[in-house]
Amino acid sequence: MSSVAQKKGFGAQVWDFLTTVDHKKIAILYLASGTLFFAIAGFEAILMRIQLMVPNNDFMSAGLFNELLTMHGTTMLFLAATPIIFGFMNAIVPLQIGARDVAFPFLNSLGFWMFFFGAVFLHLSFFLGGAPDAGWTSYASLSLYSPGHGIDFYVLGLQISGAGTLISGLNFIVTIITMRAPGMTYMRMPLFTWTTLVSSSLILFAFPPLTVGLFLMLVDRMFGANFFDHTMGGNTIVWEHLFWIFGHPEVYILVLPAFGLFSEIIPVFARKRLFGYSSMVFATILIGFLGFMVWAHHMFTTGMGATANAIFAVATMAIAVPTGMKVFNWILTIWGGSIKVTVPMLYALAFIPSFVAGGVTGVMQATAPLDYQLHDSYFIVAHFHYVIVGGIVTALFGSAHFYWPIIFNRALSEKLGVLTFWVFFIGFHLTFFLQHFLGLMGMPRRVFTYMADQGWDAFNMISTIGAIMMGVGVVLLVINVLLSIKSPPVNRRDYWGDGRSLEWALETPLPFYNFKQTPLVRGFDPYWIEKEEGNEEGMVYAEPLGDIHMPNNSIIPLGMTIGTFIAAFGALYSPWGDQAIAGTADSLSKAGSLTLLIGGLGITVACMIIRSVKDDLGYHVTKAEVEQTERALAEFRAKGGKR
C-alpha cells in the first residue's frame, strides 16, 4: 500500500495525480494550477499598467488591451482566486472536521479536472484567433457582436470550469454536513469550515444563473437563438441580471473563505480564543444571505427606476453591518493577546485596514445617486481591487505561509516572507490608492490610453510603479516556494506552536488516511483543549484502531472532462451561428461540427455509464497495514524525512 517511504517512478507519480481522489493531492493540483493562472493574469495586469504608464502610449493596440483586461478579470476571479481557495479548502477542511476524505472523492476529482480543462480551453483563445474582449462581465450588447471566436471561448470555457466549481461546492457542503467527527457539532466547527460551508452554499445557488446566462449566450452566438438580439424581440438586460445574480455572490464566495482563513490565523498568533465565535458564524451566514439580495447595485445606471435602486441601495448598505461585526471581532481577538508577528500575522494585520478601506468605498457606491458619478470610473477599479487584493490575495498569501507545513511538510522562509510582504503591500497601495482619485477626476475604466495634461499623468505613472512592485512581490513568493523544496522537512505536529484546531494535532507528513482513528471532539478548539490537559497524542479517539475504508482512484473524471473539452470545440466552430453567417469567424462543416459535438459528449456519457455500471466500493486498509504505515511514518520522521 502507499506508504510514504516508497519511492515511485515519474510515470507512476503522474498517473497517481491524474487518477487521485485524495483530497490532499487534489489540493496540491488546485494550488499549482491556481498559481499558474494567477501568474498569467498578473502578467496581463502588468502589461496593461505599462500601456497606461504614460499618456498616448502605443505599447499595445486597443484591441489587445481589451483582450488583456477581459482575460485579467476573468482569469483572476474564476481561474486563480477560486482554485487557490479550493486548494486550501481541500487541504484543510477534512482535517478540521476529523474526516478521512471528502463525501464524494470521485466528484472532487471531477470538479478539479472540469475547472482545469475549462481554464485551458479559455486560454487556448490566445492561440486560436484572439481572446475574449468584452470585459469579464461580457455584457450581451457588446459581446454578441464581437467578431471572431473570443467570446465563444469565454462562454464555453467558463461553462466547463463553472460546472467543475459547482460540483466541488456541492461536495464541500455534503462533506461538512455528513462527515464531521463525533463531537464536532456545528457550533464547534472552526471558522474556516463554517465559511467554506456558507461559501459553498453560495456557489450552489449562484452558479446556476451563470450557467443559464452562458448557455443563452452560447446558443445566441453559435446556434442562432435570439435571447439578446433586440431586433428579434430579445433583451440584453436579461444577461445583465443573470450575470450579476451570479456575479455579486461570487465576490462573497471568494471573500468569505478569506475571512475564514484570517479567523484561523489571528487566534493562533494572538494566542487567544477567537472573540465572538457565535457572532462570527451568524455574520457569515448573514453576509451569505444578503449577498443574494444586492445584485442590482451593479446596474443602478441601467434604468431600473428609483424604487428598485432604493431597495438595492439599502440592502447593499446593510451588508456593512455583519462585515463590521467581523472586523471588530478580529480586532478584539488581537486586543490584549500575546501577539507573535509572523508572516501570516503580518498579512492579517495588513488585511484589516486594507479591507475596511475597500468596504467603505463599497458603501459609497451603494448610494445610488453617487454611483451615477462613480460608475465605470477608476474609482470602481480601486474599490474592487482593495476588496480583492486587500481581502482575498492577502488571505491566500498569508495562508500559504500558515498552512505550508501541513500541506507540504516544509516551511516557507520567514525572512523572505517578510520582504515579500512589504514589497507586495507597499506596491498594492501605490497601485490602487491613487486610482480612487483618478476615478474622482473622471478617468474612465477600461480605456487603453488617455490624453496628457488632464492631471492624470503622475498618478498613472505611480500606479504602474506599484503594479511592478506587486509583480516583484509575487516573484519573491514563488522563489520562496522553490527554496522550500530544498529546506529541511517539518516532521512534527503544530508547526507554529499555538495551533488550536484539529489540523494542527496531526503529525506531518500525513498518512493518506489522515486519522488512524476517528477523533472525538470535546469542544471548540479541540487541539487547544487537549494541549491544556497535557494530552501528548493531541487528540482523544472515538473508535479503537481498526480497518479503514478508503475510496478507489479513478481515471474516469479525466475522461469525462476530455469529452466535454472536445464537444466544446464542436460548438465553438459551429456553422449555425450568427458569427459564421456574417463570415467573421471560421467554422467547420456541419458534419465536422456535429462529429465533435456528439463524439465529445458521447465520450462523457460513456464515461458516466461506465461509472454507473461498474461497482465502486472502495477498499479496506486493514488494521495491520495501518499499524505498518504508522511505523514507517515514524521511522521516516525519525530519519529527518530523508528517503
Add this chain to the structure above:
Amino acid sequence: MDINQKFTPQNWPKHAETATQEGKNKFVGLWIFLASDTVLFASVFATYLALKDQGPVGMEFAAKDLYELPLAFAMTMLLLFSSLTSVYAMYHMKNYNFKGVQTWMAVTVLLGFGFLCLEIYEFNHYVHIGFGYTQSAYSSAFFTLVGTHGLHVVIGLVWISALIIRNAKRGLNLYNAPKYFMASLYWHFIDVVWVFIFTVVYLMGVLG
C-alpha cells in the same frame, strides 16, 4: 458494507437508502443538487417570462393561440402518474420486494417515455408551423425552458433504465438501494418542475 450480504424482509433496514455512510452522503448530496437545480430552472423561468410573446415586428405567434391544453394535460397526467408509480417502487423497496421495485420502476420509465414522445410531437408540430428555435426571442425562450425540462426527463429515463438493467440479476442490497431512492427523488423533482411549467407556460399562456 458488504455487497454480497443477503437480506430478508425482516432484517432489511427501515431506511435502506441512508443505512450506509455512502447512502447518507448521496441522500444529502442529491437534495442539495436539487436545490441548485431549482435555481437553474428559476433562471430559465425568469428568462421565459421576460421574453414571452417578444419577437420581430409583426410576429404572428402569441402564447394565447399557440398552446393546446389537451395535449399539455395528457403530458401532465403521464408525468404525474409516473411519479406515483415511482412511489410504489419505493414502497416495495421498503418491504424488500425487489420484483415490485423493478416492475414499478419499469412502469415509471414507460410513462416517462410516453411523456417524452408527446413532447417531441409537440416540438415537431411547432417547428412545422414555423415556430422554430431561431424564429424569435419568444421561441428561443420557450424551447429552452421546456427543452431543459425535457433533457432532465431524458437523463432520468437513462438513469432509471440503467439501474433496472444493471441490477436485474442481483437483487436489492445496501449498495444499490440508495441509487434507486435517489433516482426516484430526482424523478419527483422533474415532476414538480413540470407542474410549474404547466401552470406558468401553458395555463397562463392560454389566458394570455
